[in-house]
Amino acid sequence: MTSDRSPRPLIAVVGPTAVGKTALAVRLADVLPVEVVSADSRQVYRYMDIGTAKPTAQERQRVRHHLLDIVEPDEPFTLAQYQQLAYAAIADIQCRGRIPLLVGGTGLYVRAVLEGLSIPHVEPDQRLREELYAEAATKGYEVLHRRLHELDPAAAERIDTRNVRRVVRALEVCYLMGRPISSVQRASPPPYRVLRIGLTMPRPVLYQRIDERVERMLAAGLVEEVRSLVERGYGYQLPAMSGLGYRQIGMYLRGEVSLEEAIALIKRHTRRFVRQQANWFREDDPAIAWHDASGAVFEAVLMCIQSFLPTTFPPSGLGEEGDGGDSEGHPQIIWRIGWVSR
Secondary structure (H helix, E strand, O other): OOOOOOOEEEEEEEOOOOOOHHHHHHHHOOOOOEEEEEOOOOOOEOOOOOOOOOOOHHHHHHOOEEOOOOEOOOOOOOHHHHHHHHHHHHHHHHHOOOEEEEEOOOHHHHHHHHOOEEOOOOOOOHHHHHHHHHHHHHHOHHHHHHHHHHHOHHHHHHOOOOOHHHHHHHHHHHHHHOOOHHHOOEEOOOOEEEEEEEEEOOHHHHHHHHHHHHHHHHHHOHHHHHHHHHHOOOOOOOHHHHOOOHHHHHHHHOOOOOHHHHHHHHHHHHHHHHHHHHHHOOOOOOOEEEEEOOOOOHHHHHHHHHHHOOOEOOOOOOOOOOOOOOOOOOOOOOEOOOOOOO
16 A cells, blocks of 8 residues: 555546547546546637537536636636646545546647646736737748747747747747746656556548548537637637637638538648647657557556556456446446545
């Protein structure tokens, strides 16, 4: 048994979009005392459910999710804010004797939590941001990235040229602090015992899953969701509206492309996003335990977690009455964790 002073466990489930991270987390909740801390930069916004592939109401009933629906689409939200809220959620989960699952595909969010990035607490300057976004719209996003490269080559190297949102934030910090953002982003790992689980699958299979998911989003009402956001007063120029799906459907609603063209753009840009995510979650990273999600991945992940957690006591007679199974008949594995307060 571990002592109360031992580092408390934190499990991260990472990987590309559409690989099945949420589905795995929900299934793990059937047999483990876990709660999910979202690491998705788009799921923080209210009213943006379909296009962000937010967990469904049924999935949220099966496992508690944190850091969903916490800001309005027109409300500024920084990496520093996310990190602070994520640490608070993790502490709350651990203090209640449960295990936090950090689940998501936003690499910078995951890194901020697991590596303990020292993030400059620079308040957003809305006027400056609007000027920079307007410049990107009129002159092209490459102009901003070239300027960042002049001011902060290290940050420019890490930030994709097309990621206007992150480029703008880096420039904002440079302007307001008078120094490069990279000079103040230092890492101080938090006191967790971390298990990193990565989900992967062959690209052709993943791309097919992406295409199918986009079609499901359209059938679920993605066009209506974007139209409703605009009717609520959330303009197309907002950073939140630049996300995958929202930008392309916005183009369709403005008459710039046909619906068929918008759908094709969503699929193409999502595939490009997967390639960008691979820079954050590298399959040659020895710190990540990778699992092929195109097959029977649940049992393999569960065994990995079982070997990672402190002393465990699987109940005898799984599936029998009184075994701790849930209302749907899923057997519960009982985990005794040394740091749980008694």
